[in-house]
Amino acid sequence: MEKRAPHGPMVTPTPGGARMSETHLMIANSLRKMRGQSIGTAGAGGRTDQCHNGNGLVHVLSLSASKTADALIDPKLVLSWLMGAIGAPVFLIGALVPVREAGALLPQLWVARWVQTQSIRKRFWAIGAAVQGVMAVGIAMVALKLEGAWAGWLILAAVAVLAISRSVASTTYKDALARSVPQGKRGAVIGAAGSIAATFGFAYGASMSFGVFGGVSVEAVAGFVFLAGLLFIAAALMFMQLQEDATTDAKENAQAWSEFFQPLFTDRSFQFFILARSFLTATAFAPPFIVMVTVGASESSLTRLGPMVVASALAASASAFLWGRLSDKSSRLSLILAGLIASGVYALTAGVVLWGSGALNMWYATSLMFVAQVAYQGVRSGRSIFLTDMTQNDMRLRYTALSNTVIGIVLLAGLGLGGVAHFAGAAHALLLCAVMAAIGAGFATRLARTECDGVPQ
Known part of the structure; x- marks a missing residue:
């Protein structure tokens, strides 16, 4: 059957047309591979x-x-x-x-x-x-x-x-x-x-x-x-x-400021990500308060601080890879679990200080610090992979900059927790961190699933 080209005279496909197209594709692929690129069926980004x-x-x-x-x-x-x-x-x-x-x-x-x-x-x-x-x-x-x-x-x-x-x-x-x-x-x-x-x-x-x-x-x-x-x-x-992989299109032009900020107001998934990440900054704020309620008034503070530093490093060593693998499956789930774990350990720590013995045993405190840092690693892994997977190449840089700028402002606002610790005590600051982490986990449940979660965006 004859077909009309989009622009030009009627053409009749020949039996060798498909083979010629395949030949042209192979030649183009070979040339582009010599330049470190590829097209066709080599996979995402054309890489082996x-x-x-x-x-x-x-x-x-x-x-x-x-x-x-x-x-x-x-x-x-x-x-x-x-x-x-x-x-x-x-x-x-x-x-x-x-x-x-x-x-x-x-x-x-x-x-x-x-x-x-x-x-x-x-x-x-x-x-x-x-x-x-x-x-x-x-x-x-x-x-x-x-x-x-x-x-x-x-x-x-x-x-x-x-x-x-x-x-x-x-x-x-x-x-x-x-x-x-x-x-x-x-x-x-x-x-x-x-x-x-x-x-x-x-x-x-x-x-x-x-x-x-x-x-x-x-x-x-x-x-x-x-x-x-x-x-x-x-x-x-x-x-x-x-x-x-270099961008296949021409160099991207820097957008106007209004266009650059647009995702903050139009992308609902990104909005929930910003909210979740903002409240989950509690996992960064909390560890110093755990140190305060443990070693702050101790005469042997340096001796007691040592095991907690080691616990922090051990938590990162033991959990970073596991969180990474979980984030590959579902970065959304990593954020939810990490937020809930953090909320629980902060509330437990504050509860022991406020309504329990009023002091933390060194090894008990070290165990709490270990779990708290495990949760922190989960938040870091989950937020990084979620943002990478949810965005396309032409938008990823903008989304990364926007989210990090907002979090930078949140971190400055977090200085208020230091004021709470100064006037009301570090345990009360930990309670606020527990509430923040729980809210962050709640917002994480509203995040869109990425393709690795099994449901394409």
């Missing part, structure tokens, strides 16, 4: 299983190195202790965590609009990791050479630059992950890296606790911060080996 496996290894190695570096330069413990040891003013020490957390999240809107015009994203993660490495090396040098307020200001400035660099890496990572690792394997990649890094963090904390390196000193801690810098740089070099 071998390429996917190689990308998975690159992700695991790079993330393991960067996450281990994060543990070695943790501002809540390591940098706070280091700045106190070199005589930095207390108000500078208190500014470390807010500067680092807000600096890593709030700039992401502007970073996203800039990166959005680029077709390859891996280089931005690598640049962010490399700059973090340079700043970590600088912090180590300052700690070894200077003291007092000048040293404190320089370290805080380095932390600010490090945080902005972390913002660049965080904004682009999910996009690079989605372009290089197929859905259904991403949680395992992130989980494996988290477990490896947590194992090294556990060894680090245990070695310091038992004085393997001659006890805690400025020189020893600065040496570990220097090592963190080298790990960041190594992660950057490894990540550049990633085989990433």
